Amino acid sequence: MEAFRPLGERRTLIRGSGPLVETVHGEVAWACGVFGGEVVREGSDDAGYDLVLDVVADGAWGDEGFAYGREGGRTTVTASGQRGLLYGLFHVVRLGGTAFQEDRPREGHRPAVALRMLDHWDNVDVHPVMGQVERGYAGGSLFWRDGRARGELERVRAYGRLLAACGINAVCVNNVNVHASEARLLTDRLGEVADLAAMLRPYGVRTHLSVTFAAPVVLGGLPTADPLDEAVRQWWSGAAARVYAAIPDFGGFVVKADSEGQPGPFTYGRSHADGANMLASALAPHGGTVHWRAFVYDHRQDWRDRSTDRARAAYDHFAPLDGEFADNAVLQVKHGPMDFQVREPVSPVFGAMPRTRLAVEVQATQEYTGQQRHVCWLGPMWSEVLRFRPAGEEGSAVGELAGGGLVAVSNVGDDPYWTGHPLAQANLYTFGRLAWQPSADPLRVLDEWIALTFPSAPKRLTEGLRPLLRGSWRTYEKYTAPLGVGFMVQPGHHYGPSVDGYEYSPWGTYHFADRDGIGVDRSAATGTGYAAQYAAPWAGVYESPATCPDELLLFFHHVPYAHVLHSGKTVIQHVYDTRFEGVEEVEEARRVWASLADLVGAERHARVAERYEEQVRGAREWRDQVNSYFLRKSGVPDARGRPIW
């Protein structure tokens, strides 16, 4: 084996042509400028190079895959397409120095999921209630400011680079709630979208657009948006053709229809398959896809109506339509049946639509998980969802059933740290890596993120940071709503506790706590029947409190406070204990972070420290409100006599 050359003297050979190969070349040239070394284009002889990045158009690795190996003192990346070369380069970057030291036989890498998308809930105008970014906790939008395109295109390009490094290949640039200005991105403001697409394209990121189902009426002046009306169909075909003329690699449309007030096919007595297929046929000649969201439920429910269960809605609306959707229509399903709570069961839709392309939608933006003021690394939750097997151990995992892609609501804004809370970047990175390989071990991904974010960090830093992030989701769960019951948040902005905040509201998110017990009976025998939307074995597991996992007990059952969990504790004592533990864990995390001050840049350290102050305050608030509420409702004192108000 030849001795390896040290950093600063390495020589790289790049073979291949095309815009993404130029990107790869630009990246390596930049690195040589910073660290030293040399990059050469083309050349038939590999001898004398430390790294050879090669596009061999033999199709062996697909469009995005690559082979990586190291033999005889040379590291090689071979891809069949330009995108693969870019991902191969980032693989080398992830490996760092070891990519040039340890010999390894060639190994193949390909994404398990073809579409790995971030949906930005960014508004063009500042919305009077939701602001520039709906549920955004990282400052303003990277794309839009106060009614206009922001125009900071280099920043958008840097964002494309960040996404490619995480393995993400698609971005939807506007909110699923499409207001008047945003609607026009499809037509007279399309040029603004094309400018963004041009910046994202060199990093292999395709651009998608959220559109309003009412576009033929509000933009086209037609009297109807009926999906079966010929003039409507023609209008959409024309609109799609104009989009592709401006953005040849456009990804497609994202649609929130008949959901929380957005227009949809129900107005015309048509089904969601009719609506989705109409858009799919407009996109089909250009190779585009419609992402049709399954988040359809009655948001004007009467809280007195115990027969309606919001959790049932996606399955009830969509499962009967299985097999009716066009090939280029993807049904985008939230991972749980409600709305991105810290704990929900996996949506039963994933097991119920084998003849439909499904995408899993998760929420990287931490709407219900601390709004990027609290540390809550969601890797383990997403991994549980992706590994869940709707038909039991013998069946496929959700990650394998998601042929239509993995989608996260973005947690990125114009904040200098991208994500507001610097540690929330771990969610962005983890999402991208799990989308590439849903079966990946999230803890390994976390270690990767730590190593990349804090290069050459001493052990004390990595070992301090790791447990803070690893346990943060469960810690958050401990001090907020217990045992899968969900919500209990302040209405509207959803930050901080309000146990009865949504209890008498029209949104269908109730916990039904009374003096005797708490939880929602969703059993088939005595409740809403939601449990029966699952196949075996899950329908049986969830049907009975005896088999239902503790962490989901109150999602599926209404039980007395004295009910004994599998853990051996009563429900009420679990409520008290976990809230006290949750606060203690956050206090400990704050202490550990403070102890790392000498190892982290001062600004970054201060930003996180300040957020830990808020997290400690918030966790205590949650603890005290939830505990006091349940002490007052139940009259059962804490077995350990701790202060409850």
Ligand code: GCU
């Ligand atoms: C949640 C969220 C809304 C969002 C909606 C959606 O309800 O609070 O802001 O529009 O999800 O996913 O469409």
